[in-house]
Amino acid sequence: MTQAGGSLRVSSKYLAYLVPLGAVGFALLVATIMLLALDASPIEGFRALFRGAFGSTDALIETSLKATPLLFVGVGITIAFRANVINIGGEGQMVAGGLLSTMAALWLPDMSAFIMLPTVLIMGFVGGAIWGFIPGYLKAYFGVNEILSTIMLNVVAVQLMNYLLRQPLIDPAEIERGTRIPQTERLQEGADLPLMFGSDRLHIGPLLAVLAAIAAYILLWRTPLGYRLRAVGQNPDASRYAGIPVKRTITLALTLSGALCGLAGAVLVFGSEGHRMVTDGSTAGFTGSAGFNGIVAALFGGLHPIFTIPASFLFGGLLVGGLSLQRAVQVPSALILALNGLVVIFVVSTDRYRQRLRDQDARRAALQTVESEPAGDRGGGDEP
C-alpha cells in the first residue's frame, strides 16, 4: 500500500525560522491583495485584526481559549507526523472525545470536581484514542491508507454525534418544550473546567494544552517510546531490522494522536459557556474546524510540540482577530480560513527545498566528522 506523505522532516536550524516568517509574509501579501480587491483598507483591517487578537486582556483571553483546541490537535498531529503517519481525522477524534466525556458527565452520578474533572478528561482522551486507534490499526495491519480512513471516520463521527445528541443524549427539556434543539442538558458542575486568575472566562484549558505539549516533547525526545516513534517515522525498514515493533508503533502513534484531539473535544465541551454539547449538524459547528486548523499550527511550529505553543497562539489570535476585522472593514472572517490554507501550502511547498539544503548540510558534516551518530536520533529536540 502507499506510503502516505513522507517528506515532512525537521528542517535545518537556520531555515526553520525563515519559513514561518516567509509564510506570514506571503499570507499578509495575499491578504493585502484580497482586501484591496474587496475594496477594504488593508491597514485598517490589519489594525483591527491585531487589536482584536492581542490588543487587550479580554482579547488575549479569547485568543488563549481559541488557541487551546488548536494546540491539543497540533501536538497530536505532531506525534503522528513524527511517526510518518498523516492524521486528517482530528475533527472526528475531537467529536469522539467530546461525546464520550459528555456521556460520562451525563450518566455518572454528581461528584466533586476532584473526581469528576479527571474522569471526563480521561474519557475525552479515551474517546479520541479509540477514534485514532481504528485507522492506526487498519494502517499497521491491513495497509489501509490512513488519510482516507481518518477522513471517513470524520464522516462517521459527525453522524454519530447528530444521532446521539438528537436522541439518547438530548436535554429532556428540549423534548418537553418541543423545540428539540440537539443539545444535552447543562452537564454536572463537577466537570466544569475551573477558572483561572479570577477571570470569569479564562478556564484551565490553555494550561492543560501547554502541559500536554510539554509532555509530548518529553515523550518524543526523552523516552525510548518517543525514540521508536521517530525512528519508525524516519525509516520503517531500518527500524524493523533494529527490532522495533513497527506495526504496534504506528498504531500507537495514531492512537495517541487521536487521544490528544479527543482531549481538545472534551475541553471544548466543559469549557464552553453553556457547559453542554451542542450540534448544528456539522463537525465544524462543534470543533470550529480546529481539527484542520491544528494541522496548520503544527506545521507552522515545525512539527515540534514546544514551538506549536506560540504557533497555536498566533493562529488562535488570527481566528479571534478575524471577527474584529469583519466588523471593521466588512470582510467576512472566513478570510482567515483561506489564509490558513495558503500558509499550509507555503510551508509544505518550501519543505522540499529545505530538505535538499539540509541534506547538503548533512553531507558536508559527514565529510568533516569521522565518528557516526545513532541513526534516528539526530536533529533532535532543540530544533523547531
Next chain:
Amino acid sequence: MSEFFTEAVLIATIASGIRFAVPLLLAGLGEAYGQRSGVLNLGVDGVMLLGAFGGYYTVLKVGNVWIGLLAGLGVGLILGLISAFITVTLKADQGISGIGVFLFGLGMSDLLFQRLVGTPRFIDTFPRIEIPLLGDIPWIGEMLFRQNLVVYLAFLAIPVSMVVINRTTFGMKIRAVGENPEAADSLGVSVAKVRYATMLIGGTLAGVAGAALAIDLGIFQQNITNAQGFIAIALVYFGAWRPLGVMLGALLYGFVNSLVIQWKTLGIITDSWSDFAAMAPAIITILALVVVATRFRAPSALTKPFERGE
C-alpha cells in the same frame, strides 16, 4: 413502510439517487486520473466548493445554467493548474498541501458568498431532458432517461475514462508514470507533463462537480459539499482505481442519501435514525478500504514526487 413500496416512490428514489451520485462520480473520476498518474490530490473538496460558488454566482448573475457550469469548469481548471504546480513542480507533500487547498477553498468560497451575495437566493436548476423512445420505457425510462443533461454527461464520462485510461497512448503514459516514473522518464515520457495533464483533468472535473451540485440544488451555502470531495477521494480507493468501481461507490452514496431523504419525508424513520442510516455508506467505505488494501495494489508511485536520476 408500505407507502415506500409504491411504484412512484421507488422510481423517484432511484432516479434522485442517480442524480445525487453525479458530483461524487465526476469528482471521483477526476481524482482517479490523478491517482493513476501517481498524484494523490486531497484538495478536491476545496476545488468543488469554489466551483460550486463560481457556478452558483454565475447563474445568479447571468441566468444561464450552462454558463454557470462552464464557470465551475473554469474555476476547476485554474485550481487544477495551481494544484499541479504545488505537487508536481514544487514537489510538496501531496496529503498536506491538499488540506491547504481544501482550507483555502472552504474559506474563500464562504468569503466570496458572504461578500458578494449575502442572503441566499434560489437560482434556476438544470432542465430535465427526456430522451425519446428510451424515456418511454416503463420504470427504467423514468429512472434513467428523464434526467438532466449533466447526469447523462457524467455517466458518459465513465466509458470515456475507461477508454482513455486503458486504450490510448495518453492512458498508457498515465499508468506508466503512476507505476514506474523512472522507466517512463527513461523512455522519454515527461512525468511532469503527464501529471500536469491529469491534475488539470481532475481539477476541471472537481470544479464541474461542485457547480453541478450547487446548480442542481439551486442554492449555495457555506461548506455546501459537506465533505463530498473527501468522499470522492475515498471512492477512488473504494473502486480500486477503476472508473466502474468509482461509479459503484458514487451510486451507493447517491442511493443511500435519496433513501434516507425519502424515508424521512414519508415519516418512515425519524430524523435521528436518518443520521444512523447516513453513517452506513461511510462504514461500508472503510470496510471496502480494508478489502481493497489487501486485494488490490495502489499505483506504485502514488504520493511520491518524481525526482530525476539521483
